[in-house]
Amino acid sequence: MxxxxxxxxxxxxxxxxxxxxxxxxxxxxxxxxxxxxxxxxxxxxxxxxxxxxxxxxxxxxxxxxxxxxxxxxxxxxxxxxxxxxxxxxxxxxxxxxxxxxxxxxxxxxxxxxxxxxxxxxxxxxxAPKPKQVWDGKEVIDEDDFDYATAKPGDFVTQAVVDNAMDCLPPVCMSTRCSQMGEPYSSKLDEKTGEWRSTYATFRKVGGEWPNGIWEYCGHCFWGETVERGKEMAHIQNLLATIER
Structure with a gap:
């Protein structure tokens, strides 16, 4: 039937x-x-x-x-x-x-x-489209991408980045990288000794809009594409160790 x-x-x-x-x-x-x-x-x-x-x-x-x-x-x-x-x-x-x-x-x-x-x-x-593969790794689309589980080095589709840039005016959008407008956290920049905001960051690795392929870089300082800096918890633990 x-x-x-x-x-x-x-x-x-x-x-x-x-x-x-x-x-x-x-x-x-x-x-x-x-x-x-x-x-x-x-x-x-x-x-x-x-x-x-x-x-x-x-x-x-x-x-x-x-x-x-x-x-x-x-x-x-x-x-x-x-x-x-x-x-x-x-x-x-x-x-x-x-x-x-x-x-x-x-x-x-x-x-x-x-x-x-x-x-x-x-x-x-x-029907779901066949998964893209870039440099031997699966490219994550907007249906499957989740900031809670994403890891630096993950490849994502153009739509993932477009959605991130549409949330708020981006803090950075250049040929080097695109960064979501809202800060994720603050870290101590060892190079300057200052506390700086970090942002969800993507860098383009291939393709052209609307079929670009991007790499998720994690939460980076403005204009950067590598996670670095020290979290507040790390600083507090370090100070506690020194006091002891």
Whole structure:
């Protein structure tokens, strides 16, 4: 039987509301003698024809879900036929998450905010792109990059750097490096004896915009691409050792 899901895309916060999986419809279940459903899929999509907001979408999804019944010997179970079951929904915020939920479906129907009706989604348009490799290492894209786990020397896509530069006006953006505008911390610069701010730093290693390849350099002083300097905790530990 045809496996289907229905999604609602909310462009206000780039979120996707994903329905549970629906297997077959009235026509298919009657043909195969499996389960029971009150309506055909075209009838469900007719119910979706005027839906263009989340509230209406949820109403129709509940209506679709309520139309499917478990059966014993082809007879609907009374408790399921008479009660409205809760819809099992997922909320995701990226194409990667969405593909994980719908990538193996036979059909995916999409409703967009302020655009009435459901339309078949071409799932190939949200399929993950093959990972890039640069100098023998995987290039991390914006879906997988995380400052909490990133390490100096990691290669990243142009989109990762563009997102960093768009957060705030960059503190440095030159042919040498690009640095996020908000300081990460302060370190003691051994060369000058002064405390200086550090910034999330990237340097370009290849390619051209919008397909540039960059190296994440960690948290560096302004205009630099190598982590150095001493953290406050290191200084405090050193002073405590001297006092003892």
């Amino acid at each position: 045809t496996r289907r899901k229905v999604i609602f895309w909310n462009d206000l916060n780039d979120s996707y509301i994903v329905s549970e999986e629906y297997n077959g419809d009235k026509a298919e279940m009657e043909r195969f003698g499996l389960g029971a459903c009150d309506h055909t899929w075209p009838e469900f999509m007719e119910a979706m024809s005027s839906v263009s907001n989340l509230a209406d979408f949820l109403k129709v999804i509940s209506y679709i879900t309520a139309s499917y019944h478990a059966t014993v010997n082809g007879v609907p179970l009374p408790e399921q036929a008479n009660n409205l079951p809760g819809s099992r929904l997922n909320v995701v915020h990226s194409h990667k998450e969405l593909y994980n939920l719908v990538g193996d479906m036979d059909e995916v129907w999409e409703v967009k905010r302020n655009i009435p009706g459901a339309h078949l989604l071409d799932v190939s348009t949200i």
